[in-house]
Amino acid sequence: MAYNELYQYSVVSALMEGLGDFGLPYKDLVSHGDHGLGTFRRMDGEMIALDGQVYQMKADGSIIKVDTTGGSDIAPFAQLTRFQASATADVEFKDKQGFSDALSKLLPKTKNHFVAFRVDGLFKVVAVRTAGGQFCRHENIRELHKRQTTYEFTNVRGSIIGFRSPDFLQGVGVAGDHLHFISDERDRGGHVLEVTTLEGSPVKLSAAVQSKVHLEFPEDEDYKEVNLKVDADRIRIVEG
Amino acid sequence: MAYNELYQYSVVSALMEGLGDFGLPYKDLVSHGDHGLGTFRRMDGEMIALDGQVYQMKADGSIIKVDTTGGSDIAPFAQLTRFQASATADVEFKDKQGFSDALSKLLPKTKNHFVAFRVDGLFKVVAVRTAGGQFCRHENIRELHKRQTTYEFTNVRGSIIGFRSPDFLQGVGVAGDHLHFISDERDRGGHVLEVTTLEGSPVKLSAAVQSKVHLEFPEDEDYKEVNLKVDADRIRIVEG
Structure with missing residues (x-):
């Protein structure tokens, strides 16, 4: 795939309804990019892909290198791209909103586009959550x-991988900025709830607009039958 | 492009806001398929693509064969696929709802997918409208x-080309079924408002699910700045 074309499997609103039993095998998924995020069968943990490697960050704090050559794991939802930064900047921010402001400054007028981004460096605080997996089939993501599990890492070196999605596509993606984190040692990570950089110690932000988006819709019975209402408030609470 | 992968340029909600000045050149568009619909610069008429040929159906009733080898015309919005029917049936229907019911019977459980379809035969009545083009830049589509112009054709042989789009993607596409018509003689056509077949004289319906969808977002300033709210009622009135 060409650089900076976003590939997405399924839609976030299907995940909200608890559709975690089917998905794209990771061995197929990785042909679509080296930079991304997503989840695993039955929402067991958070996925991050960077530098050609995919990691499963589990609720017990463990991190597993995913076998993408022939493993059996699947992604019920994933966004991937072959990332090449079109702009970079050294930035500091106090919170997620500060991060979003920095991204909007680096790539202005991107509210109607998907944007892929990456942040590398030393962070003062990164608060994350990791989904613990469904207890039963179709367990609603609100219950899940x-x-x-939430963790707070302090003075941690690592990378954030994420995507900005347009508001009018809430439910397809997560409207706004969606961030996953992994430490340089690949021993800590998850879905970013909050993030702060150290004063006087900027991190490196890189980003690129993804104006071509390849959406793949599942062909499973569960997907065909589910009622996909866009519940913006719920997506904001769970994934924002 | 492989068969039955939907390519879409821009989103319907951008068209609703009157963004008709920019778009993809038709000579590039046709690389994405031989079956589709869309519009032209400043919404001057309705586009239909079938059997590898693109037609511009204008408000004055004239129909122009579009030069797709090097012409200067552009599509502010278009949906195209390389169509290969996965199912066909001989059907009769009294109205658009009857058509939708026939399509849902032919390809059940497609509410969460895009579907491409085609109908060929002799129709009792086809009522169409053709957009007359914007009088001024960014003229709202409601004004437009x-x-x-509306026309009603009776006892006409021709083809309907169209797409079904999921409700949860209203604003990206036109939720529900969107139909354009052209006569066998290529002298009459437009956006279908109503359609009826003759009793005892079925038409041929062919269709195929499009589970891979390639969305291309414009990079023009107008697109970057527009406020894209999904106005489902308005889209239903104007494009339904």
Whole structure:
């Protein structure tokens, strides 16, 4: 695939309805990019892909290198691209909103586009959650996230991988900025709830607009039958 | 492009806001398929693509064969696929709802997918409208459609080309079924408002699910700045 074309499997609103039993095998998924995020069968943990490697970040704090050559794991939802930064900047921010402001400054007028981004460096605080996996088939993601594990890492070196999605595509992607984190040692990570950089110690932000988006819709019975209502408030609470 | 992968340039909600000045050149567009619909610069008429040929159906009733080898015309919005029917049936229907019911019977459980379809045969009545083009830059499509021309063709042989889009993607596509018509003689056509077949004289319906969708977002300033709210009622009135 060409650089900076976003590939997405399924839609976030299907995940919200608890559709975690089917998905694209990771061995197929990686042909679509080296930079991305997503989840695993039954929402067991958070996925991050960077530098050609895919990691499963689990609720017990463990991190597994995913076998993408022939493993059996699947992604019920994933966004991947072959990332090449079109702009970079050294930035500091106090929180996720500060990060979004920095991204909007680096790539202005991107509210109607998907944007891929990456942040590398030393962070003062990164607060994450990791989904613990469904207890039963089709368990609603609201129930699932009552059992999520949260961690707070301080003075941690690592990388954030993420995507900005347009507001009018809430439910297809997560409207706004969606960030996953992994430490340089690949021993800590998850879905970013909050993030702060150290004063006087900027991190490196790289980003690129993805104006071509390849959406793949599941062909499974569960997907065909589910009622996909866009519940913006719920997506914001669970994935924002 | 492989068969039955939908390519879409821009989103319907951008068209609703009157963004008709920019678009993809038709000579590039046709590389993405031989079956589709869309519009032209400043919404001057309705586009239909079938059997590898693109036609511009204008409000004055004239139909122009579009030069796709090097012409200067552009599509502010278009949906195209390389169509190969996965199912066909001989059907009769009294109205657009009857058509939709026939399509849902032919390809059940397609509410969460895009579907490409085609209908060929002799129709009792086909009522169409053709957009007359914007009088001024960014003229809102609601104003534009106050000047639309409508025609009613009776006992006409021809083809309908169209797409079904999921409800949860209203604003990206036109939720539900979107139909354009052209006569066998290529002398009459437009956006289908109503359609009826003759009793005892079925037409041929062919269709195929499009589970891979390639969305291309414009990179023009107008697109970057527009506020894209999904106005489902308005889209239903104007494009339904």
